[in-house]
Amino acid sequence: MGFSAEGKQYLLPEEALYLMECGSLLVFNQDLPLSIQDGYEMFLSADAVSLQQYQVFGHLKRLGYVVHRFDLSANSHHVISRNFPVHQIIQSIQVNGCITQEEWMSFVFLLRLKGSEEWRICFNVYQPDSVADFKKSNPGKPYSRMCVCSFDGPVPDLSVIKQLAFQSGDVPVVYAVVDHGDISFYTFKDFELPRDVFP
Incomplete structure (x- = not known):
């Protein structure tokens, strides 16, 4: 630690x-x-x-997981840093004439999330069996990323789920819901509805 x-x-x-x-x-x-x-x-x-974030952190640590704070700027290989100023984006467009579609989508998503403390990724979580080989200098890909929220709070809507999934990249986002010290874990997965082959 x-x-x-x-x-x-x-x-x-x-x-x-x-x-x-x-x-x-x-x-x-x-x-x-x-x-x-x-x-x-x-x-x-x-x-x-927050107290809820600490409760989730402590719970996962007691179960043997390696838990680190999520740093959006460290994940900037596919997103623009949350603190990236709008005027720099505009200057980039003026000087270079354009930005990539990926940069623009990152920018739009992060603008929507900016200032939202209710919905943000708090922790990178690594499996207990990786503890022996874990290195801070090269932690590797997390098992999951953790978003902490209150049982009494609002439920994330589809746009929030998509935005957090975009921030997380190819690592699944798990929602730790804290209810007066009790913690439940939820995740959302893509699936396809079965199609009727006989019209």
Whole structure:
């Protein structure tokens, strides 16, 4: 868990809280150890990681899965970064005369999703049997991508499902629905209705 930057090791809030719950990490604030309740209050927020997202993260980690935050910009081989400014797209059109259809579709999809915190991919999930061979520098293709939502919240419509599937590429999107701590997992799959061969 964690990542290195400038020779130091860092943990994301959900990783620190998980290790605190496991008894593997003691966090100090102003020379005083934090309780797990303090950890929940300090590390979880709507801006960083919500309680529901943490519940899903912790549940999957306890089952042995490798769970990492989903980074849309790291998945930019088939999408434009969510933070890609509109004026740069317009400049690209003015300078180059055009952009590819794939770039344009990526841009349109991401504009529709921009600002939507209700429906976004939160985590990349790797199977437990891949833990021994897992490398942060080259994690490979995830088993699935996880979207976390509330049981009391709205149900995703077809456009949301398509947009998230487009962001995810060829990795299936799983919806983790949290109901007061209970977690259910759902996914949508394409299928064809049977056709009547005898008209």
